[in-house]
Amino acid sequence: MNDEPELEESSLSGPVTSGGRTVEVQIYRLVGDPEWTLELVDEYNNSTIWDETFASESAALTEAKKAILQETISSFVGPEDGKSDGKWR
Numbered sequence: 001m002n003d004e005p006e007l008e009e010s011s012l013s014g015p016v017t018s019g020g021r022t023v024e025v026q027i028y029r030l031v032g033d034p035e036w037t038l039e040l041v042d043e044y045n046n047s048t049i050w051d052e053t054f055a056s057e058s059a060a061l062t063e064a065k066k067a068i069l070q071e072t073i074s075s076f077v078g079p080e081d082g083k084s085d086g087k088w089r
Helices: 057-071
Strands: 007-009 014-018 021-030 037-041 047-049
Touching: 014 057, 021 057, 037 057
Parallel strands: none
Antiparallel strands: 007 021, 014 021, 021 037, 037 047
16 A cells, blocks of 8 residues: 555646756646645755645746746755755755
8 A cells, every 4th residue: 555645746847947057846736636836956956845835837837937036046056965054945
């Protein structure tokens, strides 16, 4: 028996590059759940997950792009070793 919840990944998930840096935009939800979760994952496998959920995949992608433009993509890239020095999210 598999106790792990089944996730549905959005077809809008994928890499976004800005200023020579790339993050992976992951948009997903539990199968059967109407709301979508937004997560950005950097090249070191650090992730930023939004607290709020989104009614649509496109709303989540719009929020990701807006955040990257407003805060710069570098603010979503954490330390290479995955250990925060208190300056990263």
